[in-house]
Amino acid sequence: MTRHPLSHAAGAFALLLALNSCGKQEQPADVPPATPAPAPVAAKPAAPAPAKLADPVFTATPVDLNGFGSDEPVLRVNEPTRGVIVIEPKDIKHTSQQHWDQYDCVSFNAKRWGHYEVRVTYTLRNATLGTQFRFAQQPLKKTLMATSQPKCVVYGTVYVEKPTLYPFSLYAAATGNEPGFEIHEVAFVPAPEGPAPVQAADGSIVLEASSATTWSESMRFEPKSEKNCLGFWTSEDDFAEWDFEVTKPGRYKVTVVHGCGTGNEGSEVAVKLGEQELKFTVKDTGGFQKWSEEAVGEVEIKKPGKMRLVIDPVSKTKSAVLDVNKVLLTPVS
Template sequence: MNLFDPRLTIRVTFVIASVAAFSTVRLGVADPREQAGHAWPELDAGDAIVSRTDDAVFFELAARPPQGLIKFARLNNVVLHVSASTAPANTELRLTQDPSMWSIELPESLSFPTQIRMAVHGTPLLMSVPYVATPSGDGAIVLSACHAIVHGDKLQFEPQIYKNTVGYWVDPQAWAEWHFQVKQGGQYVVRVLQGCGAGQGGSQVAVVLNDSVGELSRVPFTVQETGHFQNFVWRDIGKIEMDPGAHRLDLRVLKLARTAVMDVRQIRLEPVGRVSNEPLAMADVEPDLVPPLLVRAEPRPGRRVRQTVDGYDSQRVYHALYLPTDWREDQAYPVIVELTGNGPYRNQQGDVCEGTVEHAVMGLGITGGYGAIWLTLPFLNDEGVSNVKQWWGTPPQYRIEKTLDYWQRALDETCAGYSGDPRRIVLAGFSRGSLAANRLGLANDQIAARWHAFICYSHYDGVVETRPYPEADRAAAVARLGRLGERAQFICSEIGTGPTSLDATQNFLHAVHPTGNFLFHRTGFRNHSDRWLLRPSDCRTELRAWLTENTQTD
């Protein structure tokens, strides 16, 4: 039995992170003894006193509730993390759900009084009033799984971070609906983000558009098998005409082909013919991925855990490991190694980079959380006793030896312990990390031999010679390129001009390495942030296709 098959289990375990190591509220792993925000009497949770902040729900309990459960109505939120103020670090709490109710299971060892903190994505929202979606800045109307109203037997919103889907769809009479407002009438492309397990494809489904009177139109389509219910792919299924005003969209089964229909994470209605000469701002495009938290726990599919290789101080030196949702011990997986940008970084557009392992998202965006191990590696100081947020090593020497040693050991442990394929390791970096892909990744023959391919986003080694670290000059960068050989590099950048632009990188490489296996692409966004990869775009689609092509096994 596959315990991670959503058809078989709806129970998920949430592990409490170490309070000492994870005290940043923005990560959703704050001290569970924090102030509990504003009272929220609208959410009935039995004997618990409920309150909320802009990213969490709190349940205050004076004594153990009946059956050891906190029961409450389903919310319109992805659940990131559940913790208890009186539980030891790494204590596991469980969240279970059915179509209308959620329950938090309290362990027998928990002492009272206690505070339960359920971290969620976005402001906590009750399901009692239908959520009405409005157009995003790019004109698209985004209908997310968390806002679906479900009908019928078993169909439900599955809130765990690695699912985030309308799923458990085994009843052909069940259906889901979304409410939204159209501001500009016209024709819209209907796109569905769906997943479907092996052998379960082929069901006939229809997107049905309604107004206050009744059905207006429908777009039928056939469910595509994707190999796993959490392997989500975007499908363009047709077009619909919509007038301004309030609408409802239903997703209904016309014919069930096998045991289960599919999982659906998001539906996008994109206006036809919308053209802009301006690069997009990330704020105008709704994400289709929610980053998982970094926790101290045992690895499992869909969980991102903090680790330290043997011989290093685990309090100050660490990396992050994420096993894909389809992970199995007996199968080898490509490894996407992510290197972060410098931090703390802020710009006038609101782009943020903390320079830490915790805040990395590039690997998640590249893989979608499926089909590849995501490993975020740190840069260490000269002595190798601490992660650093800016560059690598310690100024002015910026030594790389300890960083490279840590990388080598982490790669060995990941491949040996978690089925990483040493022949398919892809090095990916943003900003500082993009520079480091060549500066450190090709620094010597030993480390250069580890990589199968490279992804460089925003900045490239040798294009600008005034970086503060040694060997930033053009001649040294060209010498490092000699170790690249015929291996592929996907090189992308935000839209812009100047010495750090994609054009400048192309000109540099055409001059110094004209036979290189390079693919260049603009992200389509003006932001200097790895979070564009959490959003659908032509560049991300191209990047995922490139990755598949370059990591296929013989």
């Protein structure tokens, strides 16, 4: 048999490797380390249920009884008529132009100067009607609404500079061949010259002469700086009113700042607030614009709200009653 030395050597080497590996465990292949598990995330707390909204609260608002749903002021019940100037349809001339109707009056006669509120009572078949009232170059515009019953609306205020005849006109858009607009009355109602009184922080209230409504035919506000009063009080039928708001009720001392010329003293005057009435006798102050403070008594205002104070002469002894500069309401501590 022929021997192959290299083959025997290779076999011996393989045998040696086998013997060396006996008793040894097979090592596994390298394995990458396991990724640690993420920490558990805490669950978010459940969102609270939305709070139930409260039902809306609707507050009552004043209702305009003179024109429901409109911005017309509510006219006063049992309003005085002293000093009110009323123009009737027979004193108003109507003419038709191409694009408008014109209503003219030349008989307005003011007995005293001062502010007047213009009111027009009308009926209208059209849905709306644009109008303009003109008095001594003082224009007042108003859009009228349809009404089958006579309705009174306020146009605004005009100023009468002196007692005399004044013409005025009302212009309205043309309503067609058949007139749908009719004027029943035009009224000029006395109005205050100045702003409404405001109660001060200390509770006091000053009723200036300019803030009064003068229900009168001769008495009026005199605006000159040296006067600034209610003057020409030559009739005991004329009276003055102040409308004001009270925020701090309580008991108040009433003081009338007035003047009276020598020889005209002695007239009796009433000061009224609701059902309360105070009276005093006018004294000579040395002149109608020489002011004197007359404490006439106290009144009680029980709750906040709108108030009205009236100065109303009871009697007149001579040519004039008095002049009034202001009325003071002072809290009684």
